[in-house]
Amino acid sequence: MDFQDKTLTCKECGKDFTWTAGEQQFYQEKQLQNPPARCKDCRSARKQSRFGRSDVQFEITCKNCGKQDTVNFKPRDPSSVLCTECFRKERQAGEGQVKEEPAESQVKEESAEEKVKEEVKEKKE
Numbered sequence: 001m002d003f004q005d006k007t008l009t010c011k012e013c014g015k016d017f018t019w020t021a022g023e024q025q026f027y028q029e030k031q032l033q034n035p036p037a038r039c040k041d042c043r044s045a046r047k048q049s050r051f052g053r054s055d056v057q058f059e060i061t062c063k064n065c066g067k068q069d070t071v072n073f074k075p076r077d078p079s080s081v082l083c084t085e086c087f088r089k090e091r092q093a094g095e096g097q098v099k100e101e102p103a104e105s106q107v108k109e110e111s112a113e114e115k116v117k118e119e120v121k122e123k124k125e
């Protein structure tokens with residue numbers, strides 16, 4: 001089947017763009033059902049924003065030093081967010097203490113509970 005260049009309208013910017021015969025062939029080879037909805041410019045812009053981090057910046061005011069900063073995640077509580085610097089410092093400072101946290105005992109408790117459940121099961125049978 002021969003392909004011919006088609007003119008499509010970009011749903012992002014509304015401009016007409018050419019869906020070339022070569023691209024149509026590529027789409028068929030890849031068994032893509034839908035023609036491209038966006039022009040090349042918009043597609044590459046979307047790709048960049050998806051993979052780049054620049055579009056997910058949230059402005060915060062550091063609760064520690066009051067500095068304005070941007071973070072690349074949506075803060076759960078914007079009033080208790082640290083700037084990058086303070087966050088790093090706090091994490092470094094907390095690292096020693098975190099090890100003291102008895103995370104293991106929690107796991108043990110859980111598995112003990114599991115055992116009880118298993119025993120109950122056995123008794124029922």
Ligand SMILES: [Zn+2]
Binds near residue numbers: 011012038040043
């Ligand atoms: Zn476009």
Ligand SMILES: [Zn+2]
Binds near residue numbers: 062063067
């Ligand atoms: Zn800070």
